[in-house]
Amino acid sequence: MQQTSTPSRFGSLYGRIRARFQDVPISAWLVGMLAAVLVEALIGRDLAYMLGLGNLPSFFGLSLIFKKWTLIPSIVVFIVVVYVLPALGAVYLVRWAMHRWRGARSVAWVQRIPTRGYIIFNLAFVYVVLHFWAASSDYRLLVLRLLGVNIILTLSLNLVNGWMGEFSVSVAGFMAVGAYVSSVLMVWGFVNDDVFGPAVFPEAWAPYAFPLALIVAGAVTAFTALAVAIPSFRTRGDYLAIITLAYLFIVKSSIENIDFLGGARGFMNQPKVADSLLVVFLWTVLAVWVMHNYVTSTLGKATSAVRDNEPAAEMMTVNTRKVKMVAFLTHAFWSGVAGGLYAHIVGYINPGSFGLVKSAEILGMLYLGGLNSVTGSVLGTVLFTLLSEILRPLKLVKWMVIPVILIVVMIKRPRGLLGFQEIRLPFLERRARAEEEVSHAPAGD
Amino acid sequence: MPLLEIKDLTHFFGGLRAVHKFHTRIEPGEIRGLIGPNGAGKTTVFNLTTGVYKPTQGQILFDGQDITGKPPHEIGRLGISRTYQNLRLWGNLTALDNVKIAFYGRIRYGLLGAFFGLRGRSEEERRIDREARELMALLGIEQYADMVVSGLPYGIQRKVEMARALATRPKLLLLDEPTAGMTPAEMEETMEFVLYIRKTFNLTIWLIEHKMRFVMGLCRWIQVLNFGEIIAEGTPEEVQNNPEVIRAYLGTAVT
Numbered sequence: 039m040q041q042t043s044t045p046s047r048f049g050s051l052y053g054r055i056r057a058r059f060q061d062v063p064i065s066a067w068l069v070g071m072l073a074a075v076l077v078e079a080l081i082g083r084d085l086a087y088m089l090g091l092g093n094l095p096s097f098f099g100l101s102l103i104f105k106k107w108t109l110i111p112s113i114v115v116f117i118v119v120v121y122v123l124p125a126l127g128a129v130y131l132v133r134w135a136m137h138r139w140r141g142a143r144s145v146a147w148v149q150r151i152p153t154r155g156y157i158i159f160n161l162a163f164v165y166v167v168l169h170f171w172a173a174s175s176d177y178r179l180l181v182l183r184l185l186g187v188n189i190i191l192t193l194s195l196n197l198v199n200g201w202m203g204e205f206s207v208s209v210a211g212f213m214a215v216g217a218y219v220s221s222v223l224m225v226w227g228f229v230n231d232d233v234f235g236p237a238v239f240p241e242a243w244a245p246y247a248f249p250l251a252l253i254v255a256g257a258v259t260a261f262t263a264l265a266v267a268i269p270s271f272r273t274r275g276d277y278l279a280i281i282t283l284a285y286l287f288i289v290k291s292s293i294e295n296i297d298f299l300g301g302a303r304g305f306m307n308q309p310k311v312a313d314s315l316l317v318v319f320l321w322t323v324l325a326v327w328v329m330h331n332y333v334t335s336t337l338g339k340a341t342s343a344v345r346d347n348e349p350a351a352e353m354m355t356v357n358t359r360k361v362k363m364v365a366f367l368t369h370a371f372w373s374g375v376a377g378g379l380y381a382h383i384v385g386y387i388n389p390g391s392f393g394l395v396k397s398a399e400i401l402g403m404l405y406l407g408g409l410n411s412v413t414g415s416v417l418g419t420v421l422f423t424l425l426s427e428i429l430r431p432l433k434l435v436k437w438m439v440i441p442v443i444l445i446v447v448m449i450k451r452p453r454g455l456l457g458f459q460e461i462r463l464p465f466l467e468r469r470a471r472a473e474e475e476v477s478h479a480p481a482g483d
Numbered sequence: 484m485p486l487l488e489i490k491d492l493t494h495f496f497g498g499l500r501a502v503h504k505f506h507t508r509i510e511p512g513e514i515r516g517l518i519g520p521n522g523a524g525k526t527t528v529f530n531l532t533t534g535v536y537k538p539t540q541g542q543i544l545f546d547g548q549d550i551t552g553k554p555p556h557e558i559g560r561l562g563i564s565r566t567y568q569n570l571r572l573w574g575n576l577t578a579l580d581n582v583k584i585a586f587y588g589r590i591r592y593g594l595l596g597a598f599f600g601l602r603g604r605s606e607e608e609r610r611i612d613r614e615a616r617e618l619m620a621l622l623g624i625e626q627y628a629d630m631v632v633s634g635l636p637y638g639i640q641r642k643v644e645m646a647r648a649l650a651t652r653p654k655l656l657l658l659d660e661p662t663a664g665m666t667p668a669e670m671e672e673t674m675e676f677v678l679y680i681r682k683t684f685n686l687t688i689w690l691i692e693h694k695m696r697f698v699m700g701l702c703r704w705i706q707v708l709n710f711g712e713i714i715a716e717g718t719p720e721e722v723q724n725n726p727e728v729i730r731a732y733l734g735t736a737v738t
Contacts, residue, residue, distance in 0.1 A: 328598050335597040335604065336583050336590060336611055339576070343584045346573035353533055355559040355588030355651050364594065410575070458575060 059129075064463060066132035068163040070125035075170045077124040082174070089116055096177050097427050104431040153470045165319050172315055182315055183383045185423050186322035187376045192403045193329050193415040194372035199401075200409035201333055202365045203345030204274070208266065208282035209373050209400045211289040212259050214392035216374025217381035218299060220255035221308050224248065224382070228309045233298050241309070248311040252321070252378040259374025260367040262289075267366045271359060274348065286394060293389045304388030305381075312382035321379055325372050330412045332368065341365050342410070402444055408454025413461040418454065484547060486511045486655055486687050487532070487563075492541035494531055494711075501527045502711040505541070509655070514681065514688045516702035518695075518722075520731055524711040525691045526568065529657050533565055534558045546654065560588040564653035566644045568660045568691075574633035578624065578643045581632050582615040585650035615650060621683060622646050638669065645676075649684055656680075658690040662697055674700050695723070707731065 083094045089112035091099055098121065099113040151159065172179040191209055198206045226234040228244040239247070263285075270281045294302045312318060332338040343351040344358050352358045381387045399422075407418020425443065429436040447455065485508040492505040502524045509515050517525050531538050534555040543551045550558050573581050590611070596604040619625045624642045627635055632643055641661070648656060661677065662670045674697060681688055692698045698705060699719040706716040709731040715722055722728055 331600045332597050335592075335600075336586060336608060337592070337594070337597040339580055340584050340587050342576055342580075343573045346575055347571045349535060349555075350567065350571040350573070351584070352555040353535075353559055353565060354585040354647060355556050356584065357556050357587075 062129055062133060063136075064160050064466070065163065066129050066136075067125075068160065068167060069132050070128040071167045072163070072170070073124040073128035074121040075167055078120050079170060079174060082120055085116060085120060089113075091116060094174060096175055096181075097424065100428045101431050104429070153466070156466070156469065161323060165316070168319070169315055179315060180383070181423065181427055183312065183318040184380070185419065186318040187380045187383065188400065188403060188423060189322050189416055189419045190325040190372050190376040190379075191400045192407065192419045193326060193412060194369045194376070195400055195404050196407075196409060196411070196415045197329065197333070197341070197365045198278075198369045199404060200411070201338075201341040201345065202362060203342075204362075204366075205276070205279040206282045206366070206369065207279060207394070207397045207401070208263075208285045208289075210392040210394065210396035211282070211286035212263065212370045212373035213377030213380060213396065214289050214293060214387075214389065215259045215262055216252075216255040216377030217387050217392070218293060218305065219258045219374070220251045220378030221305055221381045221387060222299070223251040223254060224309050224311070225305075225307055227251075229307050231307055244309045245311050245317075248317070248382070252375045255378040256371040256374040259377070260371040263367055263370030267363055271362045271366075283394075286392075286397065290389050290392060300388070302389060304386055304390075306386040308382045308385050308387075310382075310385070312379055318379060318383065321375065325375065326412065326416065329368065329372070333412065402440070405454050406444060406447055408451075408457030408459070410458045411454075411456040411460055414454060414456030414459075417456060417461070421455075485509055485544075486513075486546060487689070488544040489528075489532070490542045490544075492528070492531060492543065493539050494527060494536060494541075495539045500711055502531065502538075505708070505711070505713060507706060509687060509689055511654075511687050512681075512685075513703070514677070514690070514701045516698040516705040516719075517689065517691050517708060518693070518698055518705060519708035523708040523731075525708055526659060527711075528708070529565060529659055529689075529691065532558075532657065533563055556588065559651050559653075562652070562654035563657065564648040564651045564655075565657035566641075566648050566659060566661065568663055570637075570640050570644055572632045572640055572644055572647070574631075576632060577629050578632045578635065578639075578646075579612075579615055579619070579628040581643055582619060582646045582650050583611050585647045586611045586615065588651060615646075618646050618650055619643075622649075622680075637664065645680065649680065653684075653686065655687045655689065658688060658692075660691055660693065662692065662694055670694060670697055673697070677701060699723070 078094070086092065086094050086099075091102060091109060091112055095102060095113075095116070099109075099116050102109050102113060168182060172182050191213065195206065195209050198204055222234070224244065224247070225231050227239050227247060228237050228241050230236045266278070266281050266285050270278045293299055299305055333341070340351060340356045340361050341364075343354070343356055344361050348358055351361075377392075403419045403422040404415060405418075406422055407416070408414035422440075425440060426436070429439055432439060451457070487507070487509040489505060489507045492502055493500070494502040505524075505528055507515070517528065519525050527536070530536050532543060534550070534553050534557070537552045541551070542549060545558070545561060545563060548561065550561060550563075553561075573584070576584070590607060592601070592604045592607050595601065596607075616625060616628060619628055622642050622645060624639055624646065627639055627643070632640060635643065658677070662673050665673065677688065677690075678701070680686060688701075690698075690701070703718060704716070705719055705722045707714050707722055707725070707728050714727045714731060715725045717725070
């Protein structure tokens with residue numbers, strides 16, 4: 039829903055739409071999305087039935103196109119009535135209200151909220167929209183939670199493959215370590231298990247211990263990543279790709295051969311601590327915020343200097359070895375945390391789910407969204423996930439269609455959709471700038 | 484006390500002797516020249532001084548401190564900075580970011596500040612931003628601050644590289660062929676520019692250059708290197724008329 043800063047080669051229609059909606063604040067879009075979601079909750083089910091779409095479609099009915107193409111008119115009607123009209127109506131209403139009461143006390147008060155508070159307010163709003171959207175089906179809830187995990191994975195991988203300019207393929211390996219460490223901790227602590235014995239702590243504590251378990255899982259993952267980092271950062275080039283590939287296979291076959299982890303059969307009984315959307319949402323926001331902070335700081339930007347010219351970075355007082363370590367270990371840490379979340383979302387893990395295919399999937403999301411871009415990583419993950427869900431009825435053919443789409447994107451935009459650029463939010467930037475000028479309070483950009 | 488003193492510096496690349504018994508003493512405020520034909524080992528001397536290579540033998544003293552074998556980022560922090568013969572900018576970043584990253588050694592917040600954006604960080608970032616822009620203004624390139632550096636004209640890129648080198652607050656600045664690829668008019672301008680930054684930033688400058696007019700105009704003392712050895716040194720006039728130097732540059736007459 040956000041306006042991107044893509045060049046105007048999408049023609050005048052895009053330009054006109056962009057111009058028309060440029061001054062609409064994010065909150066208005068969120069009100070629009072909320073309206074759409076609420077309308078869906080109210081009449082979606084009945085309307086879908088009347089239009090012959092069966093049950094309430096999970097992803098805007100788009101995947102039904104592949105089941106029965108004659109449904110296309112019904113799908114269009116459904117999308118327009120349930121999503122487009124309520125959303126646009128709400129946006130126009132908010133805009134009208136902003137004009138009508140311009141300068142009124144309450145509006146002025148909203149505009150004086152500091153940027154940081156404004157961002158938190160909007161994030162809360164996003165959560166509310168997602169919450170209502172996911173309320174109608176467990177399938178949506180599962181997809182959303184896995185989406186959060188994938189966002190963390192993609193962004194953390196971007197640190198190494200994008201900002202640092204190396205090539206790592208061990209995401210799935212890091213995930214596996216994080217998943218198993220956190221699962222073992224939680225099962226040992228809170229579940230009566232055959233292998234790990236009776237629960238050590240009362241089960242009610244589990245949700246509070248979960249963040250701790252995730253952090254420990256991330257830390258352990260980062261520690262194992264040292265085994266990759268120490269030898270491979272003496273040089274540059276393809277070494278990291280090869281060593282991370284080795285890491286991936288070593289982790290996978292180690293787990294397959296450790297008996298008390300269940301070997302190839304897998305590991306289950308994780309306590310249900312990641313069943314709510316809120317837990318995953320908060321972790322995703324935290325991860326994005328922390329990594330965004332890092333790459334926008336001068337300390338973090340030095341990572342790009344190492345990528346573009348390492349000897350020059352070293353001469354300009356950058357401790358290049360340290361910079362590379364920090365980027366790689368941050369990647370490992372957050373991948374471990376994401377793995378821990380994943381394990382508790384699906385409630386069952388086995389070594390097979392952390393193979394090269396998983397790494398390739400995350401790489402696909404990364405390169406679709408674009409290197410060196412926080413918003414690109416989020417966008418890439420969302421689009422990839424949506425695409426993957428919408429094309430699900432195609433079954434095996436899906437894995438021929440998605441790569442073709444990726445190739446087309448790579449030809450049209452070789453750096454990915456948002457490579458080396460960010461989605462800009464003019465409204466937020468203006469606000470931050472105004473704040474900067476008024477006082478020297480810290481701006482949360 | 485000299486700012487930079489190099490004694491008995493020898494370096495081998497495998498079996499190849501790149502530098503042999505090089506020595507120098509550069510006084511504070513001086514502009515020193517290092518000349519010699521292609522492949523004479525001039526850039527290797529710079530690389531040894533800045534820690535890119537660890538010398539096989541010899542000692543390098545900077546500001547009274549032994550810096551032999553220290554890594555470049557430490558030497559950079561002690562006050563030596565440089566520009567490169569072929570530009571080595573960080574091409575994907577903006578000109579401003581190129582300058583800002585060179586503040587790395589003096590950033591006053593740690594990793595926690597960077598990750599969690601604590602209060603000290605935004606103040607420090609503002610300071611770095613202000614100082615970097617001021618520095619760019621002093622070199623007359625402030626209007627290019629927010630442009631990606633690889634898209635800038637060559638001359639501007641040279642100045643960005645200079646601004647970046649100055650952002651580490653050096654006492655000694657090494658310039659590796661600062662007029663490479665320039666027209667005579669641009670060269671004149673660069674001569675004045677070098678004098679300007681020396682005065683503004685209170686620098687000592689050591690430069691490698693091929694263009695005699697440039698070296699003659701700036702340096703009072705020149706060392707000539709050939710096959711890694713000093714073959715002559717002295718004032719520009721002395722060096723220019725030295726038969727060894729002429730032979731090194733032009734070769735010997737076939738008899």
